[in-house]
Amino acid sequence: MARTPRKRAQAPQPIARQAIVVIHGQGEQRPMGTIRDFVHALWQDNPQLDTPGEDHPRPRPIWIVPDDKSGLYELQRITTPEHNGRRSDFFELYYADLLNATPxxxxxxxxxxxxxxxxxxxxxxxxxxxxxxxxxxxxxxxxxxxxxxxxxxxxxxxxxxxxxxxxxxxxxxxxxxxxxxxxxxxxxxxxxxxxxxxxxxxxxxxxxxxxxxxxxxxxxxxxxxxxxxxxxxxxxxxxxxxxxxxxxSAQTETVQSRQGVRNRGLALLKALHEDPEYDRVIVVAHSLGSVLAYDLLHILWREVGPTKDNPPGPEAVAAFAALDTFVAASPRNSWSAEQVATYQALQWRLLDALRTQKGKPGTAELSGWKISDLVTLGSPLSSAEFLITDGRDDFARMKTERVLPTAPPPPYDTTRGAIYPDPQKGPVAHHAAVFSAVRWTNLYDRTESPLFLLGDAISGPLAGAERFGPGINDTKVEITWGRLSWRLFTHNFYWTDTAPKGEPPAGHITAFREAVGLERGVPSTRLPPEAQ
Structure with missing residues (x-):
């Protein structure tokens, strides 16, 4: 691919406002029942946000305001005061009512x-x-x-x-x-x-x-x-x-409910994506919600991502080239922690280049990509070949055919990576390249012993060529609570601080907060030497 001339790097635009979309897991969830616990863990009682030398109230204040984006009157938006120049709005993607009448x-x-x-x-x-x-x-x-x-x-x-x-x-x-x-x-x-x-x-x-x-x-x-x-x-x-x-399971009886769930999720993500107030969107998903989040990001990328219908600008093309160069020089089976960190840093630079491509109001021009992170908690995607596809071979085939996106994305062909030259539009990304721009962090607490109820048997690692690609930041946590350090079925404890009162936060809570990164800084626009 011919080298695309790069424009002079501009100062990165700050992230002044961000949206955090919480997607609950399966079960008879109550509206707003899960999101409040997430807000408490990530904002109200998060010491990582404290400024040294200043007093910070506990819990930090929040406001409950009407939500005009979810489409449900039962839901409210939880917003925070400005902190270090940034405000955060929490939304819940609620879908339990659409799956309630399971025949x-x-x-x-x-x-x-x-x-x-x-x-x-x-x-x-x-x-x-x-x-x-x-x-x-x-x-x-x-x-x-x-x-x-x-x-x-x-x-x-x-x-x-x-x-x-x-x-x-x-x-x-x-x-x-x-x-x-x-x-x-x-x-x-x-x-x-x-x-x-x-x-x-x-x-x-x-x-x-x-x-x-x-x-x-x-x-x-x-x-x-x-x-x-x-x-x-x-x-x-x-x-x-x-x-x-x-x-x-995609069956005749489930097509309508699956479509309804996805339509509701896409409506919320599109509304946030099109709102010029938001500079960044983070998706946090638990259990079955992580499968839904995975599907939604893939569909949304096809509709509003930097594909041939919405081609990326020069800065984004250069950032894509940096990603492809790094991926081509890295092994395809597994990466070290340093390689994953480098890949996610390149993803963050690409996100910054894409999110500044603002669409023009009143025109058909689309805006840039704003979703920066997918954080999955206790995800059953670790058993995708068992729960979603018909075995390991079928799972591998669907990844190769770009039906199931991976991180890094599968190459367009043997000579090109996530981007390829379209005859009319120039360099564009293919439809399964969503994890070029979206950083994927997965928290899991699974034990490999026959005592599978110790820990979270539903969860598991997602990184690696045999799973969803080596570019995922897999974080294994060990959730315990009580004086006896209980470990029985920890599937619903990823956002609960189980540390005794007065002690530092539990390790899984610290990992969760770092994965979301409410105050993650704006990256430098300078590309690594190998991409220049």
Missing amino acids: LRNLWRWIRRLLWIDPAYVPPHMRWPWAVFWVLTILTAASALGAILALPQILDTNWYDHFVSEAARRGQVISLVGLVLILAPKFIRPLAMLKRLPRQLLVLLVAIGILDSFGWNGHVANLMVLGWLAYLAGTLLLPYFGDAASYL
């Missing part, structure tokens, strides 16, 4: 796919969860079959006489004690200290009392197990995995 057949189809998937397609870190999934499925089927076969005997037994007999008294007392310990603190204020008792232990006490009341009858025990499994399905399987079934 059981969608969930069943997704569960059936996971059960009957070729074991060779199951990645090593998912083999234990997959095995447990099979065990629970077999247990449910056996319990249901036992209940059906025992139905005539259950209906023929006089359970009332047995329940009011003298032999049932001990079990009834045990159950009554458990119920009193659960309900009394709710209605009697002086007994509030009883709330410290583990709720699960009290429920187990009630269950033991019921079994004892019926003489530890096997049929009763089986019905209780079946009821417990049904409760788990209603409170965990449908709300959480139902959302995943509606979004991750």
Whole structure:
């Protein structure tokens, strides 16, 4: 590619206002329920923003103002006062209502796919969860079959006489004690200290009392197990995995819900992108929300990115060339921490060149790219070949065909990188080059031991040629809480400071704040020597 003449570098424009878009994970989330915790961690109680020698109130002040960009009256924008010359606005991309009505057949189809998937397609870190999934499925089927076969005997037994007999008294007392310990603190204020008792232990006490009341009858025990499994399905399987079934699997029944979720997300990102008040947009996504964020950035890049429909300016072309030069000289399988840092510095320079390409109001001219960072927390994309594609080969093929963007982007051809010369428009980026400009940081807390519930089994690394490219900043954190340093299922603790009161912030909170970088400085426009 011919060298593009570079204009004289201008002083970088400061970032005066930025938007942080928070995308929640799966489950029955309440509007504004997640974003407040994110704002508290990133702004209100963030010591990294403190100016030495000045007093900073805790929590820092915020304002709740009407949100005219999300399209939902249930949502509000949370904005901060100006700090070091920059204001931050927090928006929530809420989509739980669009996936709420998950038909059981969608969930069943997704569960059936996971059960009957070729074991060779199951990645090593998912083999234990997959095995447990099979065990629970077999247990449910056996319990249901036992209940059906025992139905005539259950209906023929006089359970009332047995329940009011003298032999049932001990079990009834045990159950009554458990119920009193659960309900009394709710209605009697002086007994509030009883709330410290583990709720699960009290429920187990009630269950033991019921079994004892019926003489530890096997049929009763089986019905209780079946009821417990049904409760788990209603409170965990449908709300959480139902959302995943509606979004991750492209089926006839899920196309409409997937389209609705993406349309809402694109409307918010476009509104922020077109607003001249914003100089930078950061996307922070948790769990299933990270899959949605990944899709939205790819679609948005195709529509408003520096492709042939919106060609980049000379400064951006030079920054693209610097990226391509660095990528061509680097290995494709894995990078060191220093190489990732260099790549992200080049991405930041490209972002600065693109965001200053302001569109002209009243014309069809598009504005430059403003999204600087994608921060994923507990992302199931680490199991993409298992959850999204049909195995490792299909996953690799979709990356090569630029259906799934990577960081760095796949080359346009054997001689050109993220940019190529269009006959009419000149140098432009291809449609899957979104992670040329967007820095991707991934936080995960996964343990490789069979005790997969220790840590976050849903999360995992995303960097590397076998995943989503070596240019991702993978950050492994270890989330613990309490005096015993508990590690049980930390999937929802990435934005919660679990450090004891009075001690420095927990390591995962510090990593989270650094990944977002609310006050990340404007980069120098000077390009590295190899790109000049």
